[in-house]
Amino acid sequence: MKSKPLELLGENILPGESKIVEVEIAKLQTMTKLKIPIIIERSKIDGPVVLFSAGLHGDEINGTEIVRQIIRRKINKPKCGTIICIPIINIFGFVNQSRQFPDGRDLNRVFPGSKTGSLASRFAHFLVKEIIPVIDYAVDFHAGGASRFNAPQIRIVPNNTQLKELAKVFNAPFTLYSKNIQGSFRNACTKLDVKMLLFEGGKSLDLNSKITQAGIEGSKRFLFHLDMLNPKKDADFTESPTIFIEKSNWIRAQYSGMFIGLTKVGNYINKGEILATISDPFGKVEHKVKAPNSGYLINANDASIVYQGDAIFHISTHLEN
Known part of the structure; x- marks a missing residue:
């Protein structure tokens, strides 16, 4: 089956095309443009659209490393469908090694945002209007804050059989049931019927090879399940089943x-x-x-x-x- 047309951020992404779309989100006080690269890979064969994102909190750099390696290893070149990678959503926080936007707001608490609101709110609005509507699945990578180190884990809402199946497929060491937080990226995706897994692992301002590997291997299993994994890549299915935690x-x-x-x-x-x-x-x-x-x-x-x-x-x- 041939791919259907895909338009993202005013760009028409053709079947089999690779494209980097740079989104200008603001200007610094020096009038320097601040842009976020969005890396898009389309197969010639139609299929789902998957988003791998990180850096919603700018100091959670281990997630950025996972998405970077997904790109570097060409795991983002799909057998079918489209893979969108955003290694750093909060570029302000990444530059400043800070969790928040410059306006002091937590981007993960202001969704769906507002076109005329604060800087963080405006960017949340952009994601809701421009990115979320074109995706079917998402994995958003996070890390623990305030020196707290998370074991690699997936978080999903309770009583959702589709997300539970995807969590089993991703197969992080642990899967926690947790309700969506009002104003979060995950909550916004849920409202627009995007099936999202939230990955937590490691801590802020830290890179950990075991956490990175857990995120990469889980992502490959996720893509294999959707029949999207690059045929040149292998998924590891030898690990023990994820442990589901109902309460903690x-x-x-x-x-x-x-x-x-x-x-x-x-x-x-x-x-x-x-x-x-x-x-x-x-x-x-x-x-x-x-x-x-x-x-x-x-x-x-x-x-x-x-x-x-x-x-x-x-x-x-x-x-x-």
């Missing part, structure tokens, strides 16, 4: 002090197991942090100093049977 809880620091973690993200821990110590800098007090229940450790704080009330560990409390 954050463990928060009961004391302020120097923080030393004693266990790794992804491990199964037992109730009462010592997870970390929090100490004063003068050698007088050392508090042990114990696991309140058994479960998988899906996030750990890598900070050296914590304050009372800081989130330090995320642990599963109920797995899906």
Whole structure:
């Protein structure tokens, strides 16, 4: 079957064509144009349109590395259909190594945005009007913030059989059920009937090869499932099935002090197991942090100093049977 016409951002993408569309989103105070490259690869054969995106939060650079390698390894050259890659959505945050837009807003909380709103709101509006309507599937890559390191995981809404099947296909070590957040990119995609998987892995301002590999291999399995994977690429199906987590809880620091973690993200821990110590800098007090229940450790704080009330560990409390 021949491909249907595809128009994106005023550009007509022909069957079998590769194109980079640079979108000017704003100008700096110096009048320098700020552009976001959108990399598009079309097969000559008709099929779904898939988006791989990252950098919605500008400091979550591990997601950018995953999408970069998808492009670099030519995984984005599809057997059929179209693959759109946006390695950095929040180019402002990436340049400034910041989570937010220059207006101080979190881009992932202002969707669907407004044509006449704040800078972040205007860009959210652009994504909703220009990008989301042409895609069928999306994988959006994120990382933990504030020194918190996430185990590689997919997040989907509960009670959605289609997303659950796609999460099984992606097969990250963990899949968490989490509701869509109002104003989020994922929520905007859901409202426009785009099937999105949200990938979390690693932490902000950090590159981790294991997280990167988990994202790449999951993306290849995702494309293979859609019969879109480049025939020159192989998908790895030897990994253990993803663990579905229905409920989880954050463990928060009961004391302020120097923080030393004693266990790794992804491990199964037992109730009462010592997870970390929090100490004063003068050698007088050392508090042990114990696991309140058994479960998988899906996030750990890598900070050296914590304050009372800081989130330090995320642990599963109920797995899906």
